[in-house]
Amino acid sequence: MPPTTKAFDYLVIGGGSGGLASARRAAKYGAKVALVEASGRLGGTCVNYGCVPKKIMWNIADLVGKMKTAPQQGFPESNVGRFDWGLIKKKRDAYIKRLNGIYERNVDKDGVSYISGHASFVSPTEVAVDMLDGSGVQTFSAKHILIAVGGRPIWPSHIPGAEYGIDSDGFFELEEQPKKVAVVGAGYIAIELAGVFAALGTETHLFIRQDKFLRRFDPVISDEIMKYFKHIGIQIHSNYHEFSKVEKLPSSQLRLHNNQITLDVDSLLWAVGRTPKTEGLRLDQAGVKTLPSGYVIADEYQRTNVPSILSLGDVVGKLELTPVAIAAGRRLSDRLFGGVKDAHLDYVNVPSVVFTHPEAGTIGLTEQEAIDKYGENQIKVYKSTFRGLNYALVEEEDKVPTTYKLVCAGPLEKVVGLHLVGDFSAEILQGFGVAIKMGATKSDFDNCVAIHPTSAEELVTLV
Template sequence: MPDFDYDLFVIGAGSGGTRAARVAAAHGAKVAAAEEYRVGGTCVIRGCVPKKLLVYGAHFAEDLQDAKRFGWNVPDCDFDWKTLTRHVFDEVDRISEAYGSTLATHDVEVIREHAELTGANTVRLASGREVTAGTILIATGARPQIPECPGHEFGITSNEAFHLPAIPRRILIAGAGYIANEFAGIFHQFGAHVTLINRTDVILRGYDESVRDRLLQISMMKGIQFRFHAEFRGIEQQDDGSLKVMMTNHDPVEVDCVMFATGRIPNTQNLGLAAAGVELTDKGAIRVDEDSRTNVPSIYAVGDVTDRVQLTPVAIREGQAFADTQFGGKPTRVDYGCIPSAVFSHPQMAGVGLTESQAKTKLGSVKIYTSDFRPMKNVLAGRNERALYKMVCDGETGRIVGIHMIGPDAAEILQAAAIAVKAGLTKDQFDETVALHPTMAEELVLLK
């Protein structure tokens, strides 16, 4: 057996890489993880964690108004963006340190340098040191994609959104996925005039049509503007510092900030992949098999860099499965079926399983059950905003193949409901469950 410096060398200490390193070390492997930025990766540092904290902060805009209808004498309140972001960054620091402490507790050596492959079992660090490992795992994640248009350097991405010195008075967001819609809701609640542009006329492709249409309706009712079939033609900076955005099929728009939310691309640059002979897909992701192994037997990859499913919990599952399989003697593969997902928009969207159109294509015979209602809190608050719950069932067996919803706390409710879909429960079993009243979630067992 060759004598290596490490049993496992992980490049990238985000959610997937950290889980893989920790679990492999717990199985007895000698592990090192190289991270050139901060331990925690996109989710902890500049993704779902800080963004969700901004979502919480943004909700207070409506909550403070609603409180007046509930008898609270709430004065007009000012919002301080810098106070919020300061506390958000403090929490990010805390979680990042916790990730690092977890690795240290499991005797994982954290190397805070850039690392790149020089061969199937060799890695060169930025300092020039070269190390060897029996197995190498790449978990470098993905980064925001920036459109190629004149003036694109004047725009920002979700990475920079957290570091804005103030809330822009007018912001244009390019894209129609979850990042675009979440930040549209955040900035709108903080008082910005928001315009969202998209190349097509579909938002949140992949989510159930009726649920995403409801979000579009509510967003427009709140005052968010949408421009569809609009592609960038250029961005010009004006003398007063504002930005003039030119696009197809629409008149130019003048704003104070442009944010690109047009997708994320795998971080495969400057990793030495070609030198090690690692193959990429047509989209530039690392090609892997069901065990996260590349075409080079000693090199693996997990998380967004593989572009399978770009979700943090999936990267964690992949890291766990890799470590258990390679170092724990417990062969494990990730099941990519029935993965729940959510959009932390205003209001939230969440879904699991097949959409109505997907079910009709796959199963032919389907039955759809819905509840279109006004949550009790919205009624008393005088807020004309309706929730929509939708259950998609196999028409022959009654098995639930999908649940989709939009409304307050939709993501929290769906997490439990996703278990039922994964377990293959039927509509009859939901009907047999006594409702927990008065709640929004009870609508799931009262669907007609």
């Protein structure tokens, strides 16, 4: 006798940020909701291998930078000392485990049925789940099914010996701090982790394919961060040609080979991109269309080509940011179950931050994007570079630079882009992001009285 199919109003595949947000919001509207997660840990990449543990490491790396300047600011006995990587890993893992438990309790409190197992489509309204507890395969049906499985790191498996390296997930599994590391990649993940390694005292080599990293950002961000990376001793290998092989030595070090360099390192970190985690879902059984890259095709209302199936988050590849997935998930449930007919996420002017050293933030158009959209004669750029007052008593070589860039368009000088590099950029951008989302102009910025002395006051006094 075939197993009985359990029916729900809403079945969410993926217990990451977007899936959790959508499932919980739907349940609060009274929908019968089930959430399927294959890893056995709720929270997705952000909680387990992304934003949260990354920010913990960034905070420590940032602390090191401040401690190094302490003797110049009246603490002559201050000494950074040895960093205990193992201690921090243990404490960080415990913190993440506590968050996993909080998510489970919240899901239960909201009345969402948590199903731990690997999901695969049987039809547009049915999913089979291979249960992690070993109880076999169970079938579930729902009027609406959400695909929110996220993504995973890409590996250059065609390179002999690539498997000796680690990816960004593996960074958080390291039990010991490597003395010498190679990071391959030019996106924000590579840059953030390279910055952490270097700040904590690891000899860091960064390999990038072209002459700059963070190329999707305004040049002011990539230029300023590259300058500072070189200043603090990160060795940037530009125009890198792919390694021909990676060799594991008897000492357990890795030897990297290409036509430019042979380099021995303790650890090799691949940060060369991410891909949607759709393997095993059997999307073809439901008729869901994907791009050649594997990303699920979904419109601004998160609808796929199959009426009963929706998708959001990293698996659709629009803006792979945790808050984007959360916002999209909540608005989707508002529309499906809350009676908010046109609820959907506006993907325009989404602020984002790169937690490098110094940190950087951006919202809106780059200068070139603004020129392409409005015409060069319609664009006016305001820019300022300075040293914050928090470095007033610090030697010049130890000061972290701050650069702000405002991109304005049209006769009213509407602010269409804001790009920040320097301390506190993340916190500053969150507030200014609201103003830009509301359509602020340069005169709106000018009409706001400055808070002195702050770095952010520079944004309302630009000339």
